[in-house]
Amino acid sequence: MINYKIIFSLMLLLLIPLAIHDSFAQITSGGFGKSPFERDFGDVKLLDAYFGTANEKIEIDPGDRNVPFTVVFANVGTQDITGIKGQLSLPLGFSSTDGSGSLIMADATSNSLAGDNFYLTFYVNIDKNMKIKQYPGSVKVDYSRLRESGVRSSFSDFNFKVTGNSIINVKASNPFLNSLKTNYVTIVISNDGTAPLSSVSIVAANTQTEFSATSTSTTNIENVVILESNWNVGNIEPKSSKSLTATVYVPQNLQQDTLRVPLTIKYYNAHGDLQTVSKIVDFYIKGLIDLTVYDVNVIELSGTQMVVGEIINEGNEKALFGFITLEPLNNSNIKKQTQFIDEIDTDSPVPFNIPLEFDGKPRYGEHDIQLTVRYKDSVRDELFVTHNATIFVKEPPKIESGNNLQFIIIPIVIVIAIGIYVIRRRKTSKIQAS
Numbered sequence: 001m002i003n004y005k006i007i008f009s010l011m012l013l014l015l016i017p018l019a020i021h022d023s024f025a026q027i028t029s030g031g032f033g034k035s036p037f038e039r040d041f042g043d044v045k046l047l048d049a050y051f052g053t054a055n056e057k058i059e060i061d062p063g064d065r066n067v068p069f070t071v072v073f074a075n076v077g078t079q080d081i082t083g084i085k086g087q088l089s090l091p092l093g094f095s096s097t098d099g100s101g102s103l104i105m106a107d108a109t110s111n112s113l114a115g116d117n118f119y120l121t122f123y124v125n126i127d128k129n130m131k132i133k134q135y136p137g138s139v140k141v142d143y144s145r146l147r148e149s150g151v152r153s154s155f156s157d158f159n160f161k162v163t164g165n166s167i168i169n170v171k172a173s174n175p176f177l178n179s180l181k182t183n184y185v186t187i188v189i190s191n192d193g194t195a196p197l198s199s200v201s202i203v204a205a206n207t208q209t210e211f212s213a214t215s216t217s218t219t220n221i222e223n224v225v226i227l228e229s230n231w232n233v234g235n236i237e238p239k240s241s242k243s244l245t246a247t248v249y250v251p252q253n254l255q256q257d258t259l260r261v262p263l264t265i266k267y268y269n270a271h272g273d274l275q276t277v278s279k280i281v282d283f284y285i286k287g288l289i290d291l292t293v294y295d296v297n298v299i300e301l302s303g304t305q306m307v308v309g310e311i312i313n314e315g316n317e318k319a320l321f322g323f324i325t326l327e328p329l330n331n332s333n334i335k336k337q338t339q340f341i342d343e344i345d346t347d348s349p350v351p352f353n354i355p356l357e358f359d360g361k362p363r364y365g366e367h368d369i370q371l372t373v374r375y376k377d378s379v380r381d382e383l384f385v386t387h388n389a390t391i392f393v394k395e396p397p398k399i400e401s402g403n404n405l406q407f408i409i410i411p412i413v414i415v416i417a418i419g420i421y422v423i424r425r426r427k428t429s430k431i432q433a434s
Contacts, residue, residue, distance in 0.1 A: 043075060043076060043077030043079070043081060043143070043145070043152065043154070044073050044074070044075065044076070044077075044081075044141050044143065044154040044156075045073065045074045045076045045156075046071065046072070046073055046139070046156035046158055047072040047073060047074055047117065048071070048072040048158075049069070049070070049071045049072070049137060049139070049158040049159075049160045050069070050070060050160060050161075050271065051067055051068065051069055051070075051160070051162075051163070052068060052069075052070055052271075053068050053070055053121060054070055054072075054119040054121065057271040057273055059163045059164060059165040059166060059193075059195050059269055059270055059271070060126065060162060060163060060164075060165065061126075061132075061162075061164060061165045061193075061194055062126055062127065062128050062129065062130040062131070062132070062162060063126060063127070063128035064125075064126050065097070065125045065126070066097045066123055066125065067123065067124055067125070067126060068121050068122070068123055069088065069121070069122045069123070069124050069160075070119055070120070070121045070122075071086065071088070071119070071120045071122070071139050071158070072117060072118075072119055073112075073117065073118055073119070073120070073141065074115075074116075074117050074118075075112040075113065075114055075115060075116055075117070075118065076115075077114060077145070078114055079114055079145045079146060079147075079148075080111055080112065080113050080114055080145070080146045081111065081112050081143040081144065081145055081146070082111040082112075082143065082144055082145075082146055083142070083143055083144045083151070084107065084108035084111075084112060084118060084120070084141065084142070084143045085105070085106070085107050085108070085141070085142045085143070086105065086106045086107075086108075086120035086122070086139055086140065086141050086142075087103055087104065087105055087139070087140045087142075088104035088105075088106070088122045088124075088137065088138075088139050089104075089137060089138040089139070089140075090104065090124065090135070090137045091135050091136065091137070093126065093127040093129065093130045094124050094125070094126060094127070094130075094135075095124065095125045095127075096123075096124065096125070097123045097124065097125055104122050104123075104124060105122070106120040106121055106122045107120075108120060111146070112143075120139070120141070126162065130162055131162070132162050132163065132164040132194060132195070133161065133162065134159050134160070134161045135159070135160055135161070135162065136157065136158070136159055137157070137158050137159070137160055138155065138156065138157050138158070139155075139156050139158065140153060140154070140155050141153065141154045141155075141156070161270070163195050163269075163270035163271065164193060164194035164195030164238065164270060165193045165194055165195055166191055166193040166194075166195040166196070166197050166238075166267075166269055166270070167191065167192040167193035168189065168190070168191060168192075168193075168197070168265060168267075168277055168279065169189075169190045169192055169279075170187060170188065170189055170190070170263060170265075170279045170280075170281050171187070171188050171190075171281065172185060172186070172187055172188075172281050172282070172283055173185075173186040173187070173188055173243070174186070175282065175283050175284055176283065176284050176285075176286055176379065177248060177250050177259060177283045177284070177285050177286065178250065178285075178286050178287070178288045179250040179251065179252055179253075179254050179255045179285050179286070179287055179288055179316065180250070180251070180252045180287075180288040180315065180316050181249070181250070181288055182247060182248070182249045183247070183248045183249070183250065184245065184246075184247055184248075185245065185246050185247075185248055185283070186243050186244070186245050187243065187244050187245075187246065187263075187281055188241050188242075188243050189202065189233055189236065189241060189242050189243070189244065189265070190236075190240070190241035191236040191237065191238055191239070191240060191241065192239065193238055194238050194239075195238060195269065195270040196235060196236065196237050196238060196270065197235065197236040197267040197268075197269070198235050198267060198268040198269075199232075199234070199235070199267060199268050200232075200233040200234060200235065200236055200242075200265065200266070200267040201230070201231065201232050201233065201265075201266050201267070202230070202231045202233060202244065202263055202264070202265050202266075203229060203230050203263070203264045203266075204221075204226055204228075204229045204230075204246070204261060204262070204263055204264075205221065205262040205263075205264065221259070221260065221261055221262065223251065223254055224248055224249060224250050224251070224254070224259060225248070225249040226246055226247070226248050226261070227246070227247040227248075227249075228245075228246050228247060231244040236267075248283075250285055252316050254285050255285050255286060255287035255288075255316065255317060255378075256285065256286070256287065256378060257284075257285050258282055258283070258284055258285070259282070259283040259284075259285055260280050260281075260282055260283075261280065261281045261282075261283065262278060262279075262280050263278070263279045263280070263281060264276065264277075264278055265277050265278070265279060284379070286317065286377055286378055286379060287315060287316045287317025287377075287378060288315035288316050288317060289313060289315045289317055289318070289319045289344075289375070289377055289383070290313065290314040290315040291311055291312070291313055291314075291315075291319060291344060291373055291375070291385045292311070292312050292314065292385075292387075293309055293310075293311055293371055293373065293385065293387035294309065294310060294312065295308075295309050295310050296308070296309040296371065296387070296389040296391065297309065297391065298356070298391045298392060298393060298394070300394075301353070304355050304356070305355075305356045305393060305394065306353045306354060306355050306356060307326055307353070307354045307356060307369070307391060308351065308352065308353045308354075309351070309352055309371070310349040310350065310351050310352070311324070311341070311344055311349065311350045311352065311373060312349045312350075313344045313345060313346045313350075314346075315346060316346060317346070317377070317378060318343050318344060318345045318346060319343065319344040319373075319375035319376070319377070319383075320343055320375060320376045320377070320378075320380075321342070321343075321375060321376045322340070322341040322342055322343065322344045322350075322373060322374070322375040323338055323339065323340055323341065323373070323374045323375070324338070324339050324341055324352050324354070324371060324372070324373050324374075325337070325338040325339075325371070325372045325374065326338075326339075326354045326369060326370075326371055327369065327370050327372070328367065328368070328369055328370075329368035329369060329370050329388065330368045332363075332367040332368055332369060333358050333359045333360055333363055334356060334357070334358060334359075334367055334369060335357040335358055335359050337354055337355070337357065339352060339353075339354050341373075344373075344375060356393065362393070363393070364393050364394065364395040365392065365393065366390055366391070366392055366393075367390070367391050367392075367393060368388070368389075368390050369388070369389055369390075369391060370386055370387070370388050370389075371386070371387045371388075371389065372384055372385070372386050372387075373385040373386075373387075
Protein backbone atom coordinates (compact mmCIF):
# COMPACT_ATOMS: atom_id res chain seq x y z
CA MET A 1 0.00 0.00 0.00
CA ILE A 2 2.85 2.30 0.83
CA ASN A 3 4.41 1.57 -2.53
CA TYR A 4 1.23 2.74 -4.34
CA LYS A 5 1.24 6.05 -2.47
CA ILE A 6 4.86 6.70 -3.35
CA ILE A 7 4.26 5.88 -6.98
CA PHE A 8 1.16 8.14 -7.13
CA SER A 9 3.07 11.04 -5.56
CA LEU A 10 5.90 10.69 -8.06
CA MET A 11 3.48 10.67 -10.99
CA LEU A 12 1.75 13.76 -9.67
CA LEU A 13 5.06 15.61 -9.46
CA LEU A 14 5.90 14.64 -13.03
CA LEU A 15 2.55 15.88 -14.38
CA ILE A 16 2.72 19.33 -12.75
CA PRO A 17 5.24 20.84 -15.29
CA LEU A 18 3.18 19.53 -18.20
CA ALA A 19 0.04 21.17 -16.81
CA ILE A 20 1.83 24.48 -16.31
CA HIS A 21 3.28 24.41 -19.89
CA ASP A 22 -0.15 23.72 -21.43
CA SER A 23 -1.72 26.61 -19.51
CA PHE A 24 1.01 29.03 -20.65
CA ALA A 25 0.60 27.90 -24.23
CA GLN A 26 -3.13 28.55 -24.12
CA ILE A 27 -2.67 32.10 -22.77
CA THR A 28 -0.01 33.19 -25.28
CA SER A 29 -1.90 31.71 -28.20
CA GLY A 30 -4.82 34.04 -27.54
CA GLY A 31 -7.27 31.40 -26.61
CA PHE A 32 -7.65 32.13 -22.91
CA GLY A 33 -6.91 34.60 -20.17
CA LYS A 34 -6.28 38.38 -20.20
CA SER A 35 -2.76 38.48 -21.63
CA PRO A 36 -1.76 41.84 -23.23
CA PHE A 37 -0.79 39.81 -26.29
CA GLU A 38 -4.28 38.40 -26.69
CA ARG A 39 -5.94 39.14 -30.07
CA ASP A 40 -9.40 37.86 -30.89
CA PHE A 41 -10.17 36.91 -34.48
CA GLY A 42 -12.11 39.76 -36.15
CA ASP A 43 -13.95 40.69 -39.34
CA VAL A 44 -11.65 43.51 -40.51
CA LYS A 45 -8.03 43.28 -41.65
CA LEU A 46 -5.89 46.30 -42.62
CA LEU A 47 -4.18 45.97 -46.02
CA ASP A 48 -2.56 49.33 -46.82
CA ALA A 49 -2.36 52.99 -45.79
CA TYR A 50 -1.11 55.80 -48.06
CA PHE A 51 -1.67 59.37 -49.21
CA GLY A 52 -4.11 59.38 -52.07
CA THR A 53 -7.55 58.10 -52.97
CA ALA A 54 -8.95 54.64 -53.49
CA ASN A 55 -7.99 54.83 -57.17
CA GLU A 56 -4.58 56.51 -57.02
CA LYS A 57 -1.68 57.06 -54.68
CA ILE A 58 -0.26 60.58 -54.71
CA GLU A 59 3.04 62.20 -53.77
CA ILE A 60 2.92 64.92 -51.14
CA ASP A 61 5.26 67.49 -49.62
CA PRO A 62 5.51 68.89 -46.08
CA GLY A 63 3.19 71.88 -45.87
CA ASP A 64 0.49 70.39 -48.12
CA ARG A 65 -3.06 70.84 -46.86
CA ASN A 66 -6.36 69.00 -47.29
CA VAL A 67 -4.53 65.90 -48.51
CA PRO A 68 -6.50 62.63 -48.90
CA PHE A 69 -5.19 59.75 -46.79
CA THR A 70 -6.66 56.34 -47.58
CA VAL A 71 -6.65 53.20 -45.46
CA VAL A 72 -7.56 49.93 -47.22
CA PHE A 73 -9.29 47.11 -45.34
CA ALA A 74 -10.54 43.64 -46.18
CA ASN A 75 -13.75 42.17 -44.80
CA VAL A 76 -12.35 38.78 -43.83
CA GLY A 77 -15.43 37.76 -41.86
CA THR A 78 -18.27 35.54 -42.98
CA GLN A 79 -20.92 38.26 -42.92
CA ASP A 80 -21.49 41.58 -44.65
CA ILE A 81 -20.79 44.67 -42.56
CA THR A 82 -22.38 48.12 -42.58
CA GLY A 83 -22.20 51.49 -40.84
CA ILE A 84 -18.43 51.63 -41.33
CA LYS A 85 -16.74 54.59 -39.67
CA GLY A 86 -13.07 55.29 -39.05
CA GLN A 87 -10.98 57.44 -36.75
CA LEU A 88 -7.34 58.13 -37.59
CA SER A 89 -4.51 58.73 -35.12
CA LEU A 90 -1.33 60.23 -36.62
CA PRO A 91 1.83 61.72 -35.02
CA LEU A 92 2.16 65.36 -34.05
CA GLY A 93 2.39 67.49 -37.18
CA PHE A 94 -0.55 65.81 -38.93
CA SER A 95 -3.94 67.32 -38.20
CA SER A 96 -7.56 67.28 -39.32
CA THR A 97 -8.65 69.67 -42.06
CA ASP A 98 -11.58 70.57 -39.79
CA GLY A 99 -9.22 72.51 -37.55
CA SER A 100 -6.74 72.08 -34.74
CA GLY A 101 -7.88 69.59 -32.12
CA SER A 102 -10.55 68.01 -34.34
CA LEU A 103 -10.72 64.27 -34.77
CA ILE A 104 -9.68 62.85 -38.14
CA MET A 105 -12.83 60.97 -39.12
CA ALA A 106 -14.13 59.20 -42.24
CA ASP A 107 -17.19 57.17 -43.28
CA ALA A 108 -17.34 54.40 -45.85
CA THR A 109 -19.74 55.18 -48.69
CA SER A 110 -21.26 51.70 -48.82
CA ASN A 111 -21.52 48.37 -47.10
CA SER A 112 -18.73 45.82 -47.40
CA LEU A 113 -19.60 42.35 -48.58
CA ALA A 114 -17.89 39.39 -47.01
CA GLY A 115 -14.56 38.80 -48.76
CA ASP A 116 -14.45 42.29 -50.36
CA ASN A 117 -12.17 45.25 -49.71
CA PHE A 118 -13.33 48.67 -48.54
CA TYR A 119 -11.68 52.06 -48.20
CA LEU A 120 -11.72 54.87 -45.65
CA THR A 121 -10.42 58.20 -46.98
CA PHE A 122 -9.46 60.84 -44.41
CA TYR A 123 -8.33 64.42 -45.13
CA VAL A 124 -5.33 65.81 -43.26
CA ASN A 125 -3.04 68.83 -43.12
CA ILE A 126 0.72 68.33 -42.99
CA ASP A 127 2.93 70.74 -41.08
CA LYS A 128 5.65 72.34 -43.19
CA ASN A 129 8.32 71.25 -40.69
CA MET A 130 7.66 67.54 -41.16
CA LYS A 131 10.43 65.46 -42.70
CA ILE A 132 10.24 63.27 -45.78
CA LYS A 133 10.35 59.84 -44.13
CA GLN A 134 8.22 57.02 -42.71
CA TYR A 135 5.85 57.57 -39.75
CA PRO A 136 3.66 55.28 -37.57
CA GLY A 137 -0.12 55.58 -37.37
CA SER A 138 -3.20 53.88 -35.92
CA VAL A 139 -6.78 53.56 -37.07
CA LYS A 140 -10.00 52.55 -35.34
CA VAL A 141 -12.86 51.12 -37.39
CA ASP A 142 -16.42 50.87 -36.05
CA TYR A 143 -18.91 48.70 -37.92
CA SER A 144 -21.98 46.50 -37.49
CA ARG A 145 -22.75 43.10 -38.90
CA LEU A 146 -25.90 42.83 -40.96
CA ARG A 147 -28.81 41.27 -39.09
CA GLU A 148 -26.98 41.88 -35.82
CA SER A 149 -27.40 44.66 -33.28
CA GLY A 150 -24.50 46.43 -31.63
CA VAL A 151 -21.27 48.04 -32.85
CA ARG A 152 -17.97 46.25 -33.15
CA SER A 153 -14.58 48.01 -33.16
CA SER A 154 -11.26 47.06 -34.71
CA PHE A 155 -7.86 48.67 -34.01
CA SER A 156 -4.90 48.49 -36.41
CA ASP A 157 -1.38 49.92 -36.46
CA PHE A 158 0.44 50.78 -39.68
CA ASN A 159 3.35 52.73 -41.18
CA PHE A 160 3.03 55.40 -43.85
CA LYS A 161 5.41 57.73 -45.66
CA VAL A 162 5.63 61.42 -46.50
CA THR A 163 7.04 60.82 -49.96
CA GLY A 164 7.94 64.22 -51.31
CA ASN A 165 6.86 65.27 -54.79
CA SER A 166 8.53 64.62 -58.14
CA ILE A 167 8.45 67.42 -60.74
CA ILE A 168 9.75 66.68 -64.25
CA ASN A 169 10.93 69.41 -66.61
CA VAL A 170 12.65 69.09 -69.98
CA LYS A 171 14.59 71.61 -72.04
CA ALA A 172 17.16 71.73 -74.80
CA SER A 173 20.64 72.87 -73.77
CA ASN A 174 20.81 74.70 -77.11
CA PRO A 175 17.33 75.42 -78.53
CA PHE A 176 18.53 76.31 -82.04
CA LEU A 177 18.79 73.94 -85.00
CA ASN A 178 20.17 74.58 -88.48
CA SER A 179 18.32 73.38 -91.53
CA LEU A 180 20.13 71.62 -94.37
CA LYS A 181 22.45 69.83 -91.95
CA THR A 182 22.70 67.25 -89.16
CA ASN A 183 22.36 68.68 -85.64
CA TYR A 184 23.63 67.02 -82.48
CA VAL A 185 21.30 68.13 -79.69
CA THR A 186 21.31 67.65 -75.92
CA ILE A 187 18.04 67.45 -73.97
CA VAL A 188 18.15 67.94 -70.19
CA ILE A 189 15.67 65.99 -68.02
CA SER A 190 15.49 67.58 -64.56
CA ASN A 191 13.75 66.55 -61.35
CA ASP A 192 12.84 69.82 -59.64
CA GLY A 193 10.85 68.10 -56.90
CA THR A 194 11.67 66.47 -53.57
CA ALA A 195 11.05 62.79 -54.43
CA PRO A 196 13.35 60.61 -56.56
CA LEU A 197 12.49 59.29 -60.02
CA SER A 198 13.38 55.65 -60.63
CA SER A 199 14.05 53.77 -63.89
CA VAL A 200 13.33 56.74 -66.13
CA SER A 201 12.81 55.88 -69.81
CA ILE A 202 11.99 58.30 -72.62
CA VAL A 203 10.49 57.82 -76.08
CA ALA A 204 10.37 60.48 -78.80
CA ALA A 205 7.18 60.27 -80.87
CA ASN A 206 7.91 60.39 -84.57
CA THR A 207 4.52 61.25 -86.04
CA GLN A 208 1.99 63.96 -85.43
CA THR A 209 -0.81 61.44 -84.86
CA GLU A 210 1.04 59.78 -81.96
CA PHE A 211 0.96 63.01 -80.00
CA SER A 212 -2.29 64.60 -81.12
CA ALA A 213 -4.28 61.80 -79.51
CA THR A 214 -3.33 63.06 -76.04
CA SER A 215 -2.73 66.77 -76.56
CA THR A 216 -4.06 69.71 -78.53
CA SER A 217 -0.52 70.91 -79.26
CA THR A 218 0.64 70.64 -82.85
CA THR A 219 4.05 69.43 -83.94
CA ASN A 220 5.94 69.16 -87.22
CA ILE A 221 8.16 66.35 -86.00
CA GLU A 222 7.21 64.24 -89.01
CA ASN A 223 9.18 66.63 -91.24
CA VAL A 224 12.57 65.92 -89.66
CA VAL A 225 14.72 62.84 -89.12
CA ILE A 226 15.64 61.80 -85.55
CA LEU A 227 18.09 58.90 -85.55
CA GLU A 228 17.53 57.99 -81.88
CA SER A 229 14.06 57.60 -80.39
CA ASN A 230 14.48 55.66 -77.09
CA TRP A 231 16.62 56.47 -74.09
CA ASN A 232 17.06 54.78 -70.68
CA VAL A 233 18.07 57.55 -68.29
CA GLY A 234 18.07 55.61 -65.00
CA ASN A 235 17.36 57.26 -61.63
CA ILE A 236 17.13 61.03 -61.14
CA GLU A 237 17.53 62.26 -57.58
CA PRO A 238 15.65 65.34 -56.30
CA LYS A 239 17.04 68.70 -57.45
CA SER A 240 19.23 67.04 -60.08
CA SER A 241 19.14 66.31 -63.79
CA LYS A 242 20.40 63.99 -66.50
CA SER A 243 20.94 64.50 -70.21
CA LEU A 244 20.27 62.60 -73.39
CA THR A 245 21.65 63.24 -76.86
CA ALA A 246 19.94 62.96 -80.22
CA THR A 247 20.92 63.37 -83.86
CA VAL A 248 18.42 65.47 -85.80
CA TYR A 249 18.47 66.22 -89.53
CA VAL A 250 16.38 69.19 -90.66
CA PRO A 251 15.55 69.49 -94.40
CA GLN A 252 16.23 72.64 -96.41
CA ASN A 253 12.61 73.81 -96.61
CA LEU A 254 12.31 74.15 -92.80
CA GLN A 255 13.71 77.42 -91.54
CA GLN A 256 12.57 80.22 -89.25
CA ASP A 257 10.03 77.79 -87.76
CA THR A 258 9.56 76.10 -84.38
CA LEU A 259 10.13 72.36 -84.17
CA ARG A 260 8.12 70.70 -81.37
CA VAL A 261 9.45 67.30 -80.26
CA PRO A 262 6.97 65.33 -78.08
CA LEU A 263 8.49 63.08 -75.42
CA THR A 264 6.78 60.30 -73.47
CA ILE A 265 8.47 59.84 -70.09
CA LYS A 266 7.92 56.78 -67.92
CA TYR A 267 9.24 56.37 -64.38
CA TYR A 268 8.44 54.88 -60.97
CA ASN A 269 7.46 57.36 -58.28
CA ALA A 270 8.12 57.25 -54.52
CA HIS A 271 5.19 54.81 -54.06
CA GLY A 272 6.73 52.43 -56.60
CA ASP A 273 3.92 53.08 -59.08
CA LEU A 274 4.64 53.41 -62.81
CA GLN A 275 3.89 56.93 -64.05
CA THR A 276 3.66 58.24 -67.62
CA VAL A 277 3.89 61.93 -68.50
CA SER A 278 4.09 63.77 -71.82
CA LYS A 279 6.41 66.71 -72.41
CA ILE A 280 7.41 68.81 -75.43
CA VAL A 281 10.87 70.17 -76.24
CA ASP A 282 10.85 73.21 -78.53
CA PHE A 283 13.58 74.11 -81.02
CA TYR A 284 13.87 77.11 -83.33
CA ILE A 285 15.06 76.23 -86.83
CA LYS A 286 17.52 78.66 -88.34
CA GLY A 287 18.58 78.71 -91.96
CA LEU A 288 22.10 77.56 -92.77
CA ILE A 289 24.81 80.15 -93.40
CA ASP A 290 27.90 78.45 -94.84
CA LEU A 291 30.55 81.01 -95.80
CA THR A 292 33.79 80.33 -97.70
CA VAL A 293 36.54 82.83 -98.58
CA TYR A 294 38.42 82.07 -101.79
CA ASP A 295 40.56 83.56 -104.62
CA VAL A 296 42.56 85.78 -102.26
CA ASN A 297 45.13 87.76 -104.23
CA VAL A 298 46.89 91.12 -104.54
CA ILE A 299 46.23 93.47 -107.47
CA GLU A 300 47.27 97.03 -108.25
CA LEU A 301 44.45 99.51 -108.78
CA SER A 302 45.18 103.21 -109.55
CA GLY A 303 48.71 102.81 -108.25
CA THR A 304 47.56 101.16 -104.96
CA GLN A 305 48.05 97.50 -104.17
CA MET A 306 44.91 95.86 -102.76
CA VAL A 307 44.01 92.51 -101.23
CA VAL A 308 41.02 91.16 -103.15
CA GLY A 309 38.90 88.03 -102.98
CA GLU A 310 35.34 86.72 -102.84
CA ILE A 311 32.99 85.30 -100.21
CA ILE A 312 30.43 82.69 -101.19
CA ASN A 313 27.46 81.59 -99.07
CA GLU A 314 26.59 77.94 -99.77
CA GLY A 315 23.71 77.86 -97.25
CA ASN A 316 20.04 78.75 -97.60
CA GLU A 317 19.95 81.97 -95.53
CA LYS A 318 21.77 85.26 -96.06
CA ALA A 319 24.29 86.57 -93.57
CA LEU A 320 23.55 90.03 -92.15
CA PHE A 321 25.76 92.99 -91.21
CA GLY A 322 28.91 91.49 -92.70
CA PHE A 323 32.43 92.82 -92.06
CA ILE A 324 35.78 91.49 -93.23
CA THR A 325 38.96 92.18 -91.26
CA LEU A 326 42.52 91.87 -92.63
CA GLU A 327 45.24 91.33 -90.04
CA PRO A 328 48.87 90.20 -90.24
CA LEU A 329 50.30 86.88 -89.09
CA ASN A 330 53.78 85.88 -88.05
CA ASN A 331 56.29 88.66 -88.88
CA SER A 332 54.13 90.57 -91.37
CA ASN A 333 53.89 94.32 -90.83
CA ILE A 334 50.68 94.84 -92.83
CA LYS A 335 48.33 97.14 -90.95
CA LYS A 336 45.07 95.66 -89.59
CA GLN A 337 42.01 96.98 -91.44
CA THR A 338 38.23 96.26 -91.51
CA GLN A 339 35.82 96.70 -94.38
CA PHE A 340 31.99 96.68 -94.29
CA ILE A 341 30.45 94.30 -96.84
CA ASP A 342 26.78 94.33 -95.68
CA GLU A 343 24.65 91.27 -96.60
CA ILE A 344 26.11 88.05 -97.98
CA ASP A 345 23.36 86.45 -100.03
CA THR A 346 23.16 82.92 -101.33
CA ASP A 347 22.69 83.89 -104.97
CA SER A 348 26.20 85.01 -105.96
CA PRO A 349 29.71 85.60 -104.57
CA VAL A 350 30.40 88.87 -102.75
CA PRO A 351 33.74 90.54 -103.70
CA PHE A 352 35.94 92.50 -101.31
CA ASN A 353 39.01 94.73 -101.78
CA ILE A 354 41.15 96.08 -98.97
CA PRO A 355 43.96 98.61 -99.65
CA LEU A 356 47.35 97.50 -98.36
CA GLU A 357 48.92 99.68 -95.69
CA PHE A 358 52.00 99.01 -93.56
CA ASP A 359 53.14 99.72 -90.03
CA GLY A 360 56.46 101.37 -90.81
CA LYS A 361 58.45 100.83 -94.00
CA PRO A 362 56.76 98.58 -96.57
CA ARG A 363 58.12 95.04 -96.80
CA TYR A 364 57.81 93.39 -100.15
CA GLY A 365 57.46 89.71 -100.86
CA GLU A 366 55.37 87.07 -99.08
CA HIS A 367 53.09 87.95 -96.15
CA ASP A 368 50.98 85.61 -94.03
CA ILE A 369 47.56 87.15 -93.34
CA GLN A 370 44.26 86.20 -91.74
CA LEU A 371 40.89 87.26 -93.10
CA THR A 372 37.99 87.18 -90.60
CA VAL A 373 34.39 87.50 -91.75
CA ARG A 374 32.09 88.70 -88.98
CA TYR A 375 28.30 88.49 -89.50
CA LYS A 376 24.95 87.92 -87.77
CA ASP A 377 22.32 85.27 -88.43
CA SER A 378 18.50 85.49 -88.34
CA VAL A 379 18.39 85.53 -84.52
CA ARG A 380 21.14 88.19 -84.40
CA ASP A 381 23.81 85.89 -83.03
CA GLU A 382 27.26 87.09 -84.08
CA LEU A 383 29.36 84.49 -85.89
CA PHE A 384 32.88 84.40 -87.35
CA VAL A 385 34.62 82.67 -90.26
CA THR A 386 38.42 82.84 -90.56
CA HIS A 387 40.61 82.18 -93.58
CA ASN A 388 44.42 82.16 -93.57
CA ALA A 389 46.34 82.98 -96.74
CA THR A 390 49.77 83.90 -98.04
CA ILE A 391 49.95 86.88 -100.40
CA PHE A 392 52.82 88.39 -102.41
CA VAL A 393 53.35 92.15 -102.31
CA LYS A 394 55.27 93.40 -105.36
CA GLU A 395 57.86 96.11 -105.14
CA PRO A 396 57.04 99.17 -107.34
CA PRO A 397 59.23 99.48 -110.51
CA LYS A 398 62.40 101.61 -110.10
CA ILE A 399 62.91 104.70 -112.34
CA GLU A 400 66.32 104.56 -114.21
CA SER A 401 68.84 107.47 -113.81
CA GLY A 402 69.06 108.13 -117.61
CA ASN A 403 65.39 108.71 -117.76
CA ASN A 404 65.67 111.07 -114.79
CA LEU A 405 68.31 113.17 -116.65
CA GLN A 406 66.07 113.24 -119.66
CA PHE A 407 63.22 114.58 -117.56
CA ILE A 408 65.54 117.36 -116.32
CA ILE A 409 67.11 118.31 -119.71
CA ILE A 410 63.90 118.53 -121.68
CA PRO A 411 62.38 121.33 -119.57
CA ILE A 412 65.69 123.23 -119.67
CA VAL A 413 65.84 123.02 -123.49
CA ILE A 414 62.25 124.22 -123.70
CA VAL A 415 63.00 127.19 -121.44
CA ILE A 416 66.15 128.11 -123.53
CA ALA A 417 64.21 127.85 -126.76
CA ILE A 418 61.51 130.13 -125.42
CA GLY A 419 64.19 132.62 -124.28
CA ILE A 420 65.87 132.64 -127.72
CA TYR A 421 62.52 133.16 -129.37
CA VAL A 422 61.71 136.14 -127.15
CA ILE A 423 65.13 137.78 -127.75
CA ARG A 424 64.82 137.46 -131.51
CA ARG A 425 61.38 139.01 -131.43
CA ARG A 426 62.68 141.97 -129.54
CA LYS A 427 65.59 142.52 -131.99
CA THR A 428 63.25 142.32 -134.97
CA SER A 429 60.99 144.89 -133.39
CA LYS A 430 63.86 147.37 -132.90
CA ILE A 431 65.08 147.06 -136.53
CA GLN A 432 61.64 147.74 -137.87
CA ALA A 433 61.26 150.76 -135.61
CA SER A 434 64.50 152.36 -136.87
